[in-house]
Amino acid sequence: QSALTQPASVSGSPGQSVTISCTGTSADVGAFNYVSWYQQYPGKVPKLMIYDVNNRPSGVSIRFSGSKSGNTASLTISGLQPEDEADYYCSSYTSSNTYYIFGPGTRVTVL
Amino acid sequence: EVQLVESGGGLVKPGESLTLSCEGSGIIISSNSVNWVRQAPGKGPEWVSTISSRSSFIYYADSVRGRFTISRDNAKNSVYLHMNSLTAEDTAVYYCARDHSRSAYMDVWGKGTTVTVSS
Numbered sequence: 001q002s003a004l005t006q007p008a009s010v011s012g013s014p015g016q017s018v019t020i021s022c023t024g025t026s027a028d029v030g031a032f033n034y035v036s037w038y039q040q041y042p043g044k045v046p047k048l049m050i051y052d053v054n055n056r057p058s059g060v061s062i063r064f065s066g067s068k069s070g071n072t073a074s075l076t077i078s079g080l081q082p083e084d085e086a087d088y089y090c091s092s093y094t095s096s097n098t099y100y101i102f103g104p105g106t107r108v109t110v111l
Numbered sequence: 112e113v114q115l116v117e118s119g120g121g122l123v124k125p126g127e128s129l130t131l132s133c134e135g136s137g138i139i140i141s142s143n144s145v146n147w148v149r150q151a152p153g154k155g156p157e158w159v160s161t162i163s164s165r166s167s168f169i170y171y172a173d174s175v176r177g178r179f180t181i182s183r184d185n186a187k188n189s190v191y192l193h194m195n196s197l198t199a200e201d202t203a204v205y206y207c208a209r210d211h212s213r214s215a216y217m218d219v220w221g222k223g224t225t226v227t228v229s230s
Binding site: 032036038040046048051052087091100101102103104 | 155157171222223
């Protein structure tokens, strides 16, 4: 069972916005600004979309944004496009006896 | 092209061992921590292990601690994952991923190598 909690799926029509939540604890999401988000297409390698809560790597669309409040981080996709249909995973650094933890993933469906 | 290249995956029987390698190509990884992340069929990524740049700090997931050993050879620009006592639950695609040098996120990933544990 994942230490981070994400909704199994979210959906939206093209042009709409969707938000994916990622809930952790005071030992991970709440304690550090080291939340990252990865996009993954079936059979492909995860791609970094957001790092350090709200930063976009070069080349990632500005339609992707991140935020955090308390123990919950969020990824928002604005202006939803068909190519955004993928699985999205949050990850956080943790002060527990490990290093990183991942969420179980959220399937984004473009209606 | 900047990339990490994993190798060493394959089909093994339960209880057997396997060593995975991760080499930087067009990228020097000696100054970075490096992670192994695995993904079982139909599941999300699972962090497995991290080694710091000089091997001073090593971390393992509870699911592999005591069975897996991470190591590195900076002269060869490589990181390794030695896996013992493999079970069917270890069947997955294993990725190596570089940690950003000034933060805690994985910015460069390899394409992965597949490990299948089956009798």
